[in-house]
Amino acid sequence: MTTPSLKQIIEGALFAAGGPLTLEQLQTLFAEEERPERADLLEVIALLSADYTGRGIEIAQVAGGLRVQVRALVAPWVGRLWDEKPARYSRALLETLALIAYRQPITRREIEDIRGVAVATQIVKTLSEREWIRVVGHRDVPGRPALFATTRKFLDYFGLRSLNDLPALAKLRDPAFLGDELGLADPNLPGAAPGLEQPNPLPGA
Numbered sequence: 001m002t003t004p005s006l007k008q009i010i011e012g013a014l015f016a017a018g019g020p021l022t023l024e025q026l027q028t029l030f031a032e033e034e035r036p037e038r039a040d041l042l043e044v045i046a047l048l049s050a051d052y053t054g055r056g057i058e059i060a061q062v063a064g065g066l067r068v069q070v071r072a073l074v075a076p077w078v079g080r081l082w083d084e085k086p087a088r089y090s091r092a093l094l095e096t097l098a099l100i101a102y103r104q105p106i107t108r109r110e111i112e113d114i115r116g117v118a119v120a121t122q123i124v125k126t127l128s129e130r131e132w133i134r135v136v137g138h139r140d141v142p143g144r145p146a147l148f149a150t151t152r153k154f155l156d157y158f159g160l161r162s163l164n165d166l167p168a169l170a171k172l173r174d175p176a177f178l179g180d181e182l183g184l185a186d187p188n189l190p191g192a193a194p195g196l197e198q199p200n201p202l203p204g205a
Contacts, residue, residue, distance in 0.1 A: 010026060013026060014059065014066060020062050020065035021066055023065070057071060096124075107148070136149040
């Protein structure tokens with residue numbers, strides 16, 4: 001039996017994982033005595049990324065690590081493989097999520113003060129169930145309201161490596177960017193994220 005190359009093993013792992021993998025997780029695929037160095041893994045990943053240039057897939061780096069995903073260019077066609085339509089979220093939910101992302105940690109009352117309307121319990125429930133937000137503490141004021149912040153799953157879903165990759169607020173105010181409702185699909189399938197860029201460290205690696 002022919003021994004597969006490091007490149008083949010890493011490519012297979014990224015395809016099969018079903019989610020992002022850190023360098024540390026990739027290293028655990030090997031016995032301790034044959035475990036590749038981080039530099040070796042990064043070299044292989046760069047080669048794979050180059051191999052995918054001009055193809056329908058790419059290697060993307062998100063908060064959770066590295067993943068193979070479909071490029072946005074071909075997403076409209078690939079998305080037809082799935083009968084389910086992408087989940088649609090109201091403007092109120094997206095505005096609430098945006099405020100948490102840009103102002104975190106933030107309380108529900110602070111969100112309501114900025115938006116000028118009450119935050120529906122269902123919105124907080126939906127964001128929590130999707131694991132896009134979590135309670136990270138409590139404000140030291142009467143009632144000790146919960147402080148909300150985004151999660152790594154939020155970053156992974158939207159193809160972000162860190163909060164620094166969030167779009168500028170000016171772009172969010174553009175009606176062409178944020179309509180009354182947006183359809184969002186799983187970026188692992190028809191969506192896409194920025195390609196691998198070396199300077200940013202991988203989380204957990």
